[in-house]
Structures are given as structure tokens and as C-alpha cells.
Amino acid sequence: MAQFTNQAQLTYKNTTTNSNVAVGEILEVISVTKTAVTATYGQNDTITYIISIINSGVSALNNLTLTDNLGAYNFGQGTLTPLEYTENSIQYYVNGVLQSAPTVNSEDALIITGVNVPAGGNAIIVYEVSVNSFAPIEQSGQITNVATVSGANISPVSAQETVTAQNAPNLTITKSISPVPVAENGTVTYTFLIQNTGNTPVVATDNAFITDLFNPILSSITATFNGQVWTEGVEYNYNQTTGLFESVQSEITVPAATFTRDPVSGAWSITPGTSTLVVTGTI
Numbered sequence: 001m002a003q004f005t006n007q008a009q010l011t012y013k014n015t016t017t018n019s020n021v022a023v024g025e026i027l028e029v030i031s032v033t034k035t036a037v038t039a040t041y042g043q044n045d046t047i048t049y050i051i052s053i054i055n056s057g058v059s060a061l062n063n064l065t066l067t068d069n070l071g072a073y074n075f076g077q078g079t080l081t082p083l084e085y086t087e088n089s090i091q092y093y094v095n096g097v098l099q100s101a102p103t104v105n106s107e108d109a110l111i112i113t114g115v116n117v118p119a120g121g122n123a124i125i126v127y128e129v130s131v132n133s134f135a136p137i138e139q140s141g142q143i144t145n146v147a148t149v150s151g152a153n154i155s156p157v158s159a160q161e162t163v164t165a166q167n168a169p170n171l172t173i174t175k176s177i178s179p180v181p182v183a184e185n186g187t188v189t190y191t192f193l194i195q196n197t198g199n200t201p202v203v204a205t206d207n208a209f210i211t212d213l214f215n216p217i218l219s220s221i222t223a224t225f226n227g228q229v230w231t232e233g234v235e236y237n238y239n240q241t242t243g244l245f246e247s248v249q250s251e252i253t254v255p256a257a258t259f260t261r262d263p264v265s266g267a268w269s270i271t272p273g274t275s276t277l278v279v280t281g282t283i
Helices: none
Strands: 002-012 015-026 030-036 046-055 061-068 073-075 078-080 083-085 091-094 097-099 103-105 110-117 122-131 142-151 154-165 171-178 187-196 211-213 219-225 236-239 244-247 258-261 268-271 273-282
Touching (some): 030 142, 091 110
Antiparallel strands (some): 030 046, 046 122, 061 110, 091 122, 219 273
């Protein structure tokens, strides 16, 4: 609720006297809320936002403009935008009924024009954005973006939402074989490269483990993890009848990724944390 003040002057016979200061209030008839469907984000994730506009007045508000700054923030002498609008993702409802999509411009900020809200009614706008390389992804990272509704002789009304970087590992595993080809009764080496692009390490209490059913079955196997020799029955188990290899839970650990920010562009780059399991045996 916005306040305004006013004061009058009375002048007579070269004398001026001031009135008291009158204080008034403007009752805003429009309110806006903004909600992210998910509270956290990761690398290359998408985020869905829901904008709710309520008109409590007795007159319809037509041709409103909704502007979302897509989380823009200052960096150095410029501005970086960590979110990008997903083309054709917008859905627009008036009093719960799906409408034709309004006009969208997303060159800098996201600007949606032609939004109508009936008297005593509401409009809901849903859209999706993607996380780009300017989004902070370290453990303290967050994105705060602001949506503002303006037009139709109303005072602009804003709402903001903050999402935080997901604090979790993000693992991938790649398996390679050497040599290729391998002779019958020859020795073969399987190398498992585990990469973590998340901002949190995998530790013993996460109970990570690897299983693999070797086919053809290997005999006389040896295993190392990050260069350290593993002992069968301690760090891993192997069934020479079925070829099933299993690492013991809690033996697989992977450091968190390292995040580096370009001091000029402001873009983040990721160096994955890695661990390597090597298993060698005879076919």
C-alpha cells in the first residue's frame, strides 16, 4: 500500500502559512507472486517458474507487461544473466482457462506483453528457463530473479524468487578395455573412470559401489583404486563362476569438482573430480 503526502500554502498580505501535511494511501488492486517449481538447480538444469497475478479491483487490467530479469546481476563493469528463456515454453491462463500465448521477447530480460487480468480475477503465467555458464554452481551459489508487472495505469508491482545451487555429487562412469583385440588366454585390463561434476564429494558414508558381470569371465584378477592395490574379500568380491565383480560399499570415493570463474567473462568452468578403478585378469 503506497502512501502519498500533500501540503498547502495560504498567502495573504505578504504572509505565508503552511497547512498540516495530509497523508493518503493508494490501495493497490494488483498483487504478484513468483514461485519456482524446484528450490535447487544444477548444471544445465531447467527451472519452471509460475507467476500469479491477482486483480482485486472492480475494473479489468488489460495489456499488462511482465518483465523477468532472468537473475541478472552485476559483475565487474557489466551485467551477467544466468538464466535463458526456453522458447515456446510459456503457458498463460486467465481464471484457470488456457489462453493463446502472449507476445514474448527474450533478447536481454524476458518481456511478456499483452497480459490481461479480469476484475476480481487472476492470470497465471508459467514458463521454463535453462541454467547457463553464468549461474553460480559452487555450494554457496544462488540465483535471485525478479518479475515486475506494469502498465494499465498501475504502479509497477514486483515479486522475486531465489533458488540455490544443488549441493550433491553428480557422477558419470566410463569403462574402457585394453588391449583391443586381445588374444585367447590373454590378459585384459578394464579401466573404470568415475567423474564427479557436482559440488559435493562422494565419501565413504555415501556407500557407493561398482558392479560388473565380466563376459567372458576373467580369472586371476587384480584390482587397484586410485593406484592403491585392493584385496579380494576386503575392498571387493569376485565370483569366478559367474564373473560378477562387486566393490564393497563405501570403498568408492570421488572428490568434488573444482569450479573456476573467468575473471573477464564471468563464465564458470568445471574440472571434474575423478577416481579410477582398474581391474586386470585373464580371459
